[in-house]
Amino acid sequence: MAQLWGGRFTKETDKLVYNFNASISFDQKLYRQDIEGSMAHVRMLAKQGILTEDEKNQILSGLEGILNDVENGTLKITDEYEDIHSFVEANLIERIGDAGKKLHTGRSRNDQVALDMKLYTRHEVVEINTLLKELLENILHIMEENMETYMPGFTHLQKAQPITLAHHMGAYFEMFKRDRQRLDDIYDRMNYCPLGSGALAGTTYPLDRAYTAQLLAFNGPTLNSMDSVADRDYVIELLSALSTIMMHLSRFSEEIIIWNSNEYHFVEIDDAYSTGSSIMPQKKNPDIAELVRGKTGRVYGALVSILTTMKGIPLAYNKDMQEDKELTFDAIDTVKGCVALFTGMLKTLKFNRESMKTSAMKGFTNATDAADYLVNHGVPFRDAHGIIGKLVLYCIEKDKAIDELSLGELKTISPAFEQDLFEAVSLETCVNKRTTIGAPGPDAMREVLRINREYLSLG
Numbered sequence: 001m002a003q004l005w006g007g008r009f010t011k012e013t014d015k016l017v018y019n020f021n022a023s024i025s026f027d028q029k030l031y032r033q034d035i036e037g038s039m040a041h042v043r044m045l046a047k048q049g050i051l052t053e054d055e056k057n058q059i060l061s062g063l064e065g066i067l068n069d070v071e072n073g074t075l076k077i078t079d080e081y082e083d084i085h086s087f088v089e090a091n092l093i094e095r096i097g098d099a100g101k102k103l104h105t106g107r108s109r110n111d112q113v114a115l116d117m118k119l120y121t122r123h124e125v126v127e128i129n130t131l132l133k134e135l136l137e138n139i140l141h142i143m144e145e146n147m148e149t150y151m152p153g154f155t156h157l158q159k160a161q162p163i164t165l166a167h168h169m170g171a172y173f174e175m176f177k178r179d180r181q182r183l184d185d186i187y188d189r190m191n192y193c194p195l196g197s198g199a200l201a202g203t204t205y206p207l208d209r210a211y212t213a214q215l216l217a218f219n220g221p222t223l224n225s226m227d228s229v230a231d232r233d234y235v236i237e238l239l240s241a242l243s244t245i246m247m248h249l250s251r252f253s254e255e256i257i258i259w260n261s262n263e264y265h266f267v268e269i270d271d272a273y274s275t276g277s278s279i280m281p282q283k284k285n286p287d288i289a290e291l292v293r294g295k296t297g298r299v300y301g302a303l304v305s306i307l308t309t310m311k312g313i314p315l316a317y318n319k320d321m322q323e324d325k326e327l328t329f330d331a332i333d334t335v336k337g338c339v340a341l342f343t344g345m346l347k348t349l350k351f352n353r354e355s356m357k358t359s360a361m362k363g364f365t366n367a368t369d370a371a372d373y374l375v376n377h378g379v380p381f382r383d384a385h386g387i388i389g390k391l392v393l394y395c396i397e398k399d400k401a402i403d404e405l406s407l408g409e410l411k412t413i414s415p416a417f418e419q420d421l422f423e424a425v426s427l428e429t430c431v432n433k434r435t436t437i438g439a440p441g442p443d444a445m446r447e448v449l450r451i452n453r454e455y456l457s458l459g
């Protein structure tokens with residue numbers, strides 16, 4: 001049991017207590033951030049004359065050695081240490097002796113762990129952002145290829161109006177674009193350095209906090225030492241953004257699962273992203289999409305967990321806050337895995353354009369346009385709505401689409417119908433006439449594609 005604080009204790013910690021309190025099993029994930037933070041701290045201590053150049057160099061090369069040895073596997077992080085901070089410090093002292101004992105000058109584990117967690121999550125924000133960009137590039141590619149792939153748009157999962165696959169995909173483009181913007185916002189807001197806040201009230205050493213902040217690529221130091229060690233807002237914001245990403249992925253997965261069903265047959269999931277059944281030889285199941293949908297729950301769970309943990313904590317640091325790590329690490333890994341797999345699945349997804357078109361033609365998705373046609377021929381909209389309602393009923397009885405009726409049949413329902421009705425309610429016309437920005441018409445879509453292509457080119 002290697003711990004940093006035995007001095008004022010007369011008894012050994014009970015083994016169960018020690019294990020309950022220890023965080024090494026999960027905070028070992030922070031070894032790199034812990035060492036980087038310590039290096040910046042030591043550079044600053046030497047610059048301020050608190051450590052000698054020689055002490056600084058010894059500590060830096062000791063820390064460098066620990067980092068290398070952990071990464072090449074010769075130094076194992078074991079549970080004989082309480083946490084990652086004790087592990088690094090104990091190993092440093094073992095390697096370089098007395099100079100190592102000066103590493104923790106002007107620092108507490110409270111500002112140290114606040115820094116480690118911030119460095120870790122800041123890095124992951126960038127990683128997730130990059131993965132989302134790759135997903136967006138794939139969505140944009142599908143959009144570009146499917147400007148004339150007609151399909152039904154749905155409300156209440158009932159066929160509503162004709163759209164294109166490009167337009168449908170465009171909705172997801174906007175969602176994941178906002179997800180990236182949220183990550184950028186979080187990055188900017190979190191990017192202040194807590195190091196030098198000490199346990200809660202700063203320190204009596206002449207630390208240069210702006211210098212360590214600069215060494216670690218922060219915008220500057222945090223401005224209140226109590227808040228610095230007690231703040232986990234950035235974890236909450238990140239988990240909230242991750243929950244929203246999962247919600248979007250889950251909705252998208254749900255649609256792919258529906259579209260992949262025998263009844264819809266809009267898409268075919270590649271063999272590499274499907275699985276078979278142990279008993280039913282005909283099955284090809286959309287397991288990856290289902291798992292992405294399913295894993296949404298654990299990410300939401302992480303958000304609710306940290307919100308609940310933080311709600312009753314008096315200032316400043318309390319040990320409850322150690323609970324910020326495990327579920328956050330799990331949520332980050334889950335989201336990264338899901339975005340990457342989903343992108344792979346989307347890249348290899350085959351769209352069945354004929355089924356989509358037939359489905360759009362069969363479901364009276366042009367009924368609104370037929371009503372608009374009557375309005376353009378002098379019929380008030382409310383009357384037109386009623387006439388088209390009757391027309392749909394007639395079509396259902398005859399098992400025909402509106403544009404499969406003869407002009408004679410149409411005229412028995414309303415004399416306002418003329419030959420040009422057929423052109424007016426074709427899928428192409430229904431889509432092409434929707435020209436306002438944001439609508440599926442080709443000019444509006446081209447403009448959106450131009451804007452989004454430019455957005456992706458900016459980084």
Ligand code: ARG
Binds near residue numbers: 323
């Ligand atoms: N393992 C602790 C955590 O994750 C590190 C900080 C410990 N500080 C303390 N005062 N006990 O929060």
